[in-house]
Amino acid sequence: MMNFCGLLTEKKEPVPLKSIDAQLEVKDHVATLVSTLNYENKEDKPLEAVFVFPLPGDAAVCHFSAQIGETHIVAEVKEKQQAQEEYDDALSSGQQAFLLEESEQSPDIFSLKVGRLPPGESASIRLEYVTELAVQADDGLRFCLPAVLNPRYQSQGPSVQVTSVPASLVPYSLSFSAQVSSPRPISKIESSCSLEPLQYLNADQTQATIKLGGGHKFDRDIELLIYYKDAHQPSAVVEAGQASAKPGSLMGDPVVMVSLYPEFPQSVMSSLATCGEFVFLMDRSGSMGCSMNNSTPQETRISSARDTLLLLLKSLPMGCYFNIYSFGSSFEHIFPKSVEYSEKTMKEALEEVEKMESNLGGTEILQPLKHIYSQACIPKHPRQLFVFTDGEVGNTKEVTDLVKKNADSHRCFSFGIGEGASSALINGMAKDGGGHAQFITGADRMQPKVMQSLRFALQPAVEDISVSWDLPKGVSATVLSQPITAIFQGQRSLIYAQLTLQSSEEADGTVTVKYSLAGHPSQSQLHFNLKPAEDSGLTVHRLAARTMIRSLESEERTQSEQNDEEMKKRVVELSVQSGVSSFFTAFIAVNKDSGESVEGPLVRRNIPTPFFPTCSASPRRPRSCATQCTHLSSSFHFTGSWLDMPALSAAEPPQPRKDPVLQLVSLQKASGCWMLDANLAAMLGKTSEQVEKAKPPSVAGPGEGYWLWASILALIWLHGFKMDVMEEWELLSMKAASWIKAQNAPHVSECVEAGNTLLGCAVKKEALGI
Structure with missing residues (x-):
């Protein structure tokens, strides 16, 4: 033995x-x-x-x-x-x-x-x-x-x-x-x-x-x-080539890495888009029934996703279009095609969102993506795709290739949920789709990160991006990285370029990124010294090589068989050389x-x-899942796992929301306003009689005046008590403020003063954006 x-x-x-x-x-x-x-x-x-x-x-x-x-x-x-x-x-x-x-x-x-x-x-x-x-x-x-x-x-x-x-x-x-x-x-x-x-x-x-x-x-x-x-400081690092490498080759010549942080004018940033087609693709595989983290086991990935969809739907601008897809081994969509955002369609979508459970089996994201891309784009409404998944798929390259193939028609924002989400999938979809990637791990809340990305999606799309170089005589630059396809406010844009230097004299160069923003020409520029940095090793060269290799591999997967071999040969040569x-x-x-x-x-x-077996014994997930974790076989293939199987019993009805911000948000109308009723009063910690009695005398009886009073109370409560989670409700409060201003009511200041008195706050009218 x-x-x-x-x-x-x-x-x-x-x-x-x-x-x-x-x-x-x-x-x-x-x-x-x-x-x-x-x-x-x-x-x-x-x-x-x-x-x-x-x-x-x-x-x-x-x-x-x-x-x-x-x-x-x-x-x-x-x-x-x-x-x-x-x-x-x-x-x-x-x-x-x-x-x-x-x-x-x-x-x-x-x-x-x-x-x-x-x-x-x-x-x-x-x-x-x-x-x-x-x-x-x-x-x-x-x-x-x-x-x-x-x-x-x-x-x-x-x-x-x-x-x-x-x-x-x-x-x-x-x-x-x-x-x-x-x-x-x-x-x-x-x-x-x-x-x-x-x-x-x-x-x-x-x-x-x-x-x-x-x-x-x-x-x-x-x-x-x-x-x-x-x-947000632009920078450039010039790295000397490898002494033993052949001049003129990637490793033999200097390489520059340029980091730019374009800043948009405040006038553009303060006027968010009022158009667009917003498509939300939600993972409903079995693993979405796992808890978000160990500290809050009752909050599952799917329950957090439901709350996030509530915030997203309430924050969308009037006049846009939207749809919600969900997927597992199969996929579903709420509407046959994207519909115009209104009170009716928002309410219909939220009723379906409330029913969402982690009961669709595996994680097959490719088919719903193909269905989304098969839908014709809506003129003057740029498509914005939001993908939520725990990233446990086996066909990553096929998925990112599909996103890249359709990059001209949309921007893709991706969210990796929970531990072990595939960085290749989440980052790849965002990079190839001209969007932004976020990871929700540990004690992170999904909602603020998603709302940050919605802000990016509401920024005007940057168009006509070009890069130009102003270099001394005898110096040339060959760009090695993929063309920049997306620019967001304050987000880094990276450029790698191989430099050919004819002399060793110190000199300066300039790189300029030009683009069109909301119809206006703009640019970001950086002056840098061409002298190579000391002790930088070959880090920049290797990152540049990796960028080229990934680009060539992606091209290879879409080429004909003859070009396929040629591309593979180039990848191998570059990989061996670098x-x-x-x-x-x-x-x-x-x-x-x-x-x-x-x-x-x-x-x-x-x-x-290690893998991450954290299914919790929540009302939406049978307790047997929690005990099953400790009895798993230690050998897996990258195929369907027990995490991606349907739930073992029928889902129980959704539990009442306890988060006060989400309770308030759930009462908001699609236009941005709130209705004065007992639910709102209770949410504010008051009775209907107290709210009625506190309204200014100038506010007339039931009607638009009551809606105005209710909306101002809701905004005061958010600004007075929930500034710590402002990122979650800021967009929908901006929509509410726009609705209030559109009423041209003469008694707004009186309502703000009376609302502060009722709620025990001291929020300025200017802070509310009205």
Whole structure:
């Protein structure tokens, strides 16, 4: 009988992976992560350890090496099939070998194989990647180290095998530290994980370190939100080429990374669009019945989604068009096609939203997207698509390709809900759809993040975007990144360009982005020095290479077979030249210096990955789901999982809303006003008699005067008591203020004064926007 020792899986198999140490370095908005995976074989047979794990979908993996005793092996990037054959050949001949490759299904899943680790031997694997940090709607820079890999739903086709266990049973440890530096002071760093206190390294607070608190339970991704003071400062980094690379090649020439933050005129920002077609696509798969987080288990993903749809529908402008789709294994839509927004259609939609449950099975997003895109666009009403999903799908590339194909006809805003949402899917849809991505994790509320994105959607679409360069004689720029397709107020636009320099003299250059905003020509401009920055390594080159590789891979999937091979060849060449992984390449390392071959039959050990089983025993979800989590098999394929199965019993009627803001919002009419009735009075904490008695004498009997009085009371209550969640109700309050101003009533000031007296507030009329 085998003597088990060390860490064990649920199947009582030893786990050779003992620990992961992750060290993050952030310079302004670029992050470099170095992860060290420590292995030890305590068995009496040589092992092959296989670990399938998530990485950020937009990361450029640029280094992979192994340390076995005194031997250090640096992996090479090679064409994928060649790398796989070399790995297999090495194992069959008794050599140690290491293989790192990207999943065929999604660029945010990688497989790491450690082959022929001898009995009693240890090995350290070093993995490095670089990535740009995405700007959130609240101006924070988001870094996420994925630690959770939920089973990806896939209805058909081949799947990647992954071994998973509930987060509480992960048999290895994780340590994480970060060092942050920026030209601007670091105001704060937040996280959904437990962190040690932020340590500033200098007096001007431009450098800081932070560490993950002890005992990380693998129940969530490690997310950092980094906030700089005066973050919206344009910048350019020029990086020297690699001395050993051929001049004229990507790695041999200097590369510049330009970050621009276009600012729109206040006149444009204060006048939000009154037109548009708003299509909301809501995930109703079984996994949406899971709780949003551990601190509020009664709030499920689907219940939060219902509340969010209420806010969205109440905030839409009169005269626009809208529709709501929901999907699982099948899909539904409330209206056959988008309808004009009115009191009648809004009420009809909200009645259907109230019935929404997480009972549609799997996560098949492709078919509803195809149906949406098959609908003719409405003239003079630009389409805005809002996609809500927990991101557990297996056909990520097919979905993002479809969004990109239809990018000219719409903007796509995507929301990743809960731990383990696929960054490749959420970021990919927003990037390819010219929109914005948001992630709702930890204790985040969905509503403020979604309303921030609605603000973006209500901004006028920026058109006729072009980039021009003003460079000294003998200097030219070749843009490497995809053309800019979307610009939002205060959001970063990134441009990579390869520079050809004929002389070493210092000089300055200028890059200008021109565009049309609400029919008016505008531009953003940056002057920068062409002298390469010191000690920047090849980070900018690798990010530029990653950008080109992803662009070529996307093109390859839509090309003819002949062009397909040509595109694949270009990707492989670029990947090998830059040392950055791709779909068509892999990192391969073979230990040829180990002397004697490692004899004996090879035993495969799958390293388990944490997943996030958090179904709660809520009124809308049977209690048996909560207990089922702890009895799952530890082996999964990326196919349908128990999380994506229909609910086990019929849904109970929706519970009454307890959130006072949502109660008030639910009473608002589509036009923006409120009706004076007992429900509103109760919501304000008053009786109908008190509200009636407090109204100014100038307000006439029942009619428009009562509607005006009711609407002003609602606005005073929001501004007086709920400023902490203003992001959630600001748009609908602006709509209410517009309705009030449109009445041209002579007694508004009297109503504001009387309303303040009744509610015990001191809100100024100007603050209400009336």
